Amino acid sequence: MNIFLFVFILILVILMVLYPVSGIRGIRELRRKYAEGLPYSKISFYRSSMFASWLVVFLILLLIPLSGVSLTDLGFRWGLPDRSSLSGWIFYPGIVLYIMHLGQNLYYISIFRSKSEKRKKLAGSIPDDFNFFLPITAREKKVWNYLSLSAGITEEIIYRGYLFFALAVIFPSLHLVYILLLSTLVFGVGHLYLGKEVVKSTFLGLLFGVYYIVFDSLYPVMLIHTVQDLVVRDILQEEENNGEPISRMQ
Known part of the structure; x- marks a missing residue:
């Protein structure tokens, strides 16, 4: 077994076994402490998530000296999108969808920072067994910024740049559509x-994959992924609920 295939199998095991198992255990522990009124640290969970993602990226980057994979192969490409590689009915709607998606997220970030009524309305709709995960204090929000940037970079390297390239190398006859679907499934x-929010995350993973195909570069996808994660940063406000999630106060 060559080093490329070995790393591919190792990464798949991490992504499809270790990631979900450790994540579920971590969330359950946070939820238990939240339900029992015990102190718990969201920041520790944020940091462990960042560490796990960067560990996988480190494994991927090891392929560069070990097997001749380049950063370009992993999606680190500059330049304008190449219209010639895609039909117009995919390329142009993809560009428009990306711009609308990015604009919508920037709008929500602005609104949640400045419009308390809209922020409170959305906060009240968040399931009570999930909002314990979101940042509330200024320190949590600061670390959430790092978490969002980290996820935008690492998850796009892993799920789009690496998986798209690795699946195409290992299964050369696999159509791009199936590569998109498989990478979305792993995501x-x-x-x-x-929990139930995984449906939304999976759909976003599909969108990010489409954007990667359209732009043929990780950079635009890293940007929109980071912005997407930043949207929820300001939904819950410490000064509005004395440090408690809004839905718990109701």
Whole structure:
């Protein structure tokens, strides 16, 4: 077994077994402490998530000196999207969808920072067994910024840049659509710890994969992924609920 295939299998095991199992255990522990009124640290969970993602990226980057894989192969490419590689009915709607998606997220970030009524309305709709995970204090929000940037970088390297390339190398006859679907499936499994929210995360993974195909570069996808994660940062406000999640106060 060559080093490329060995690393591919190892990474799949991490993404589809270790990630969901450790994530589910971590979330259950946070939820238990939250339900029992015990102190718990969301920051520790955020940091462990970042560490796990960067560990996989480190394994991927080891392929560069060991097997001749380049950063370009992993999606680190600059330049304008190449219209010639895709039909117009995919390329142009993909560009428009990306711009609308990015604009919507930036709008929500702005609204949640400045419009308390809209923020409170959305906060009240968050399931009570999930909002314990979101940042509330200023320190938690600061670490959430790092978590969002980290996820935007590492998850796109892993699920789009690496998986798209590795699947195409190992299964050269596999159509791009199936590569997109398989990478989306792995992305969804890795986010099972989010419970019902995994459906939304999987759909977002599909969108990110489409954007990667359209732009043929990780950079635009890293940007929108980071912004997407930052949207929820300001939904819960410490000064509005004395440090408690809004839905618990109701």
